[in-house]
Amino acid sequence: MFDEPIEKLIEYFRQLPGVGKKTAQRYAFYIIENSKEKAENFANAIKEVKDKVKLCTVCGNYSTTDICPICQKRNRKVVCVVQEPKDIISMEKVKSFDGVYHVLFGTISPLENRGPNDIKIKELLARVGKDGVEEVIMATNPDVEGDATAMYISKLLKPLGVKVTRLAQGIAMGSDIEFADEVTLERALEQRKEI
Amino acid sequence: MFDEPIEKLIEYFRQLPGVGKKTAQRYAFYIIENSKEKAENFANAIKEVKDKVKLCTVCGNYSTTDICPICQKRNRKVVCVVQEPKDIISMEKVKSFDGVYHVLFGTISPLENRGPNDIKIKELLARVGKDGVEEVIMATNPDVEGDATAMYISKLLKPLGVKVTRLAQGIAMGSDIEFADEVTLERALEQRKEI
Numbered sequence: 001m002f003d004e005p006i007e008k009l010i011e012y013f014r015q016l017p018g019v020g021k022k023t024a025q026r027y028a029f030y031i032i033e034n035s036k037e038k039a040e041n042f043a044n045a046i047k048e049v050k051d052k053v054k055l056c057t058v059c060g061n062y063s064t065t066d067i068c069p070i071c072q073k074r075n076r077k078v079v080c081v082v083q084e085p086k087d088i089i090s091m092e093k094v095k096s097f098d099g100v101y102h103v104l105f106g107t108i109s110p111l112e113n114r115g116p117n118d119i120k121i122k123e124l125l126a127r128v129g130k131d132g133v134e135e136v137i138m139a140t141n142p143d144v145e146g147d148a149t150a151m152y153i154s155k156l157l158k159p160l161g162v163k164v165t166r167l168a169q170g171i172a173m174g175s176d177i178e179f180a181d182e183v184t185l186e187r188a189l190e191q192r193k194e195i
Numbered sequence: 196m197f198d199e200p201i202e203k204l205i206e207y208f209r210q211l212p213g214v215g216k217k218t219a220q221r222y223a224f225y226i227i228e229n230s231k232e233k234a235e236n237f238a239n240a241i242k243e244v245k246d247k248v249k250l251c252t253v254c255g256n257y258s259t260t261d262i263c264p265i266c267q268k269r270n271r272k273v274v275c276v277v278q279e280p281k282d283i284i285s286m287e288k289v290k291s292f293d294g295v296y297h298v299l300f301g302t303i304s305p306l307e308n309r310g311p312n313d314i315k316i317k318e319l320l321a322r323v324g325k326d327g328v329e330e331v332i333m334a335t336n337p338d339v340e341g342d343a344t345a346m347y348i349s350k351l352l353k354p355l356g357v358k359v360t361r362l363a364q365g366i367a368m369g370s371d372i373e374f375a376d377e378v379t380l381e382r383a384l385e386q387r388k389e390i
Contacts, residue, residue: 002284003259005243012237016222027211029281031241032248032257039245042207043238046226048200050234053227062227064198086224089197 006032058127060103060120061085075099080137081124081153083107083146091139099137102127107145108152121153128162135163142169142187201227253322255298255315256280270294275332276319276348278302278341286334294332297322302340303347316348323357330358337364337382 002010006028013024031039055061056068062085063069070088078099082088088101104119127133136157140146154164170188171180180188197205201223208219226234250256251263257280258264265283273294277283283296299314322328331352335341349359365383366375375383 002257003248003264005240005247005259006257009240009244012240015225015233017225018218018221023213025281025284026213028244030210030212031244036245038210039241042210043241045200045204045207046234046238046241049204049223049226050231052200053198062197062201062224064200069198086220089220 055103059101060105060123061088061101071100076131077134078137079124079127079131079133079135080139081150082139083141083149087139099135102136104140104149107140107149109145116152119149121156124153125156125160128157128160133162135165138164138166142167250298254296255300255318256283256296266295271326272329273332274319274322274326274328274330275334276345277334278336278344282334294330297331299335299344302335302344304340311347314344316351319348320351320355323352323355328357330360333359333361337362 009028009031010021010024013019013027014021016024019027031042052064053062054064054066056063056071057066058071059068061068061070065072075098079102080091080097080099081102081104082091083104083106085103088103091097091101102120102124104121104124106114106119108114108116108119124136128136136153138150138153140149150166154166157164168191169184170191171177171184177185204223204226205216205219208214208222209216211219214222226237247259248257249259249261251258251266252261253266254263256263256265260267270293274297275286275292275294276297276299277286278299278301280298283298286292286296297315297319299316299319301309301314303309303311303314319331323331331348333345333348335345345361349361352359363386364379365386366372366379372380
């Protein structure tokens with residue numbers, strides 16, 4: 001329906017996560033309707049990210065330097081283990097956390113044929129030895145695969161004398177008990193605390 | 196929180212219509228996680244659109260040629276008047292329509308200080324004279340401004356002997372009477388048809 005350059009741009013926008021045809025058209029029209037300068041800056045920002053961003057050689061977070069700012073500045077004795085770099089964004093909202101991260105890039109998942117060697121577990125063990133890590137906080141997702149991965153890693157780490165903890169699971173702050181699912185409520189009940 | 200190139204890209208994604216911080220981050224991570232080639236093609240598609248797409252000199256639709264494919268091939272005696280180029284996308288889903296379009300780029304809106312000279316009405320009148328237009332279909336939005344603009348234009352066109360029509364207003368196909376708003380129901384009742 002559109003001329004080829006417009007269709008092509010719509011196609012690229014559609015490849016973004018969660019973007020359908022209608023939304024992609026809206027984005028393409030935004031580009032068309034705005035200044036050429038803005039469009040060029042946008043295009044250059046996309047290229048620049050690919051040119052400059054790599055993985056931190058210590059933790060696996062996205063970084064423009066070999067070692068990311070978090071690994072450079074913070075307490076390496078406490079390592080928070082996450083599944084993906086984007087989980088670091090969420091964790092970083094907790095201002096009180098002063099430790100560093102380790103990105104696994106996935107979970108152990110027999111169903112999807114991913115074993116312990118397919119995620120960055122070896123690298124975690126190496127860090128624990130090298131940096132004298134005292135505590136590893138498992139922040140994998142609270143689902144079957146996340147739990148299993150956390151358990152697997154804790155079994156490897158405990159013999160090394162490292163404290164391994166897991167983010168508490170329970171009802172979310174500000175949520176309604178009425179709408180909480182049964183699995184969450186069951187966990188919350190199991191792990192209830194005296195007050 | 197992120198290195199500067201990532202933050203910059205997130206900022207550009209945020210400027211897209213309806214995109215918040217979280218969505219912009221997801222888009223930026225998609226770029227980071229995918230191949231360099233894909234990112235370059237995406238960036239080039241953005242630039243290409245700005246380089247090649249202009250407005251059709253006849254109807255105002257987006258086009259890579261001086262005269263858009265629709266104006267080149269279709270029946271110029273029937274003109275469908277729309278507010279914005281994106282409305283043409285929706286109208287084009289009606290496969291049976293063989294006429295051409297005219298984009299007003301807005302509506303008359305006293306509240307927003309837009310008079311008849313601020314939208315492409317003069318250009319429409321010129322086309323009507325030049326192309327021997329027989330029917331003008333007003334497809335402006337069914338709201339106060341769209342209705343007023345349609346009325347205004349019809350008053351200009353009728354003395355020229357042109358048939359002016361307006362898209363029918365009523366309850367949408369597949370919708371529920373239960374959830375229809377009162378204004379829509381009132382219109383549907385006023386314009387009821389014998390069956």
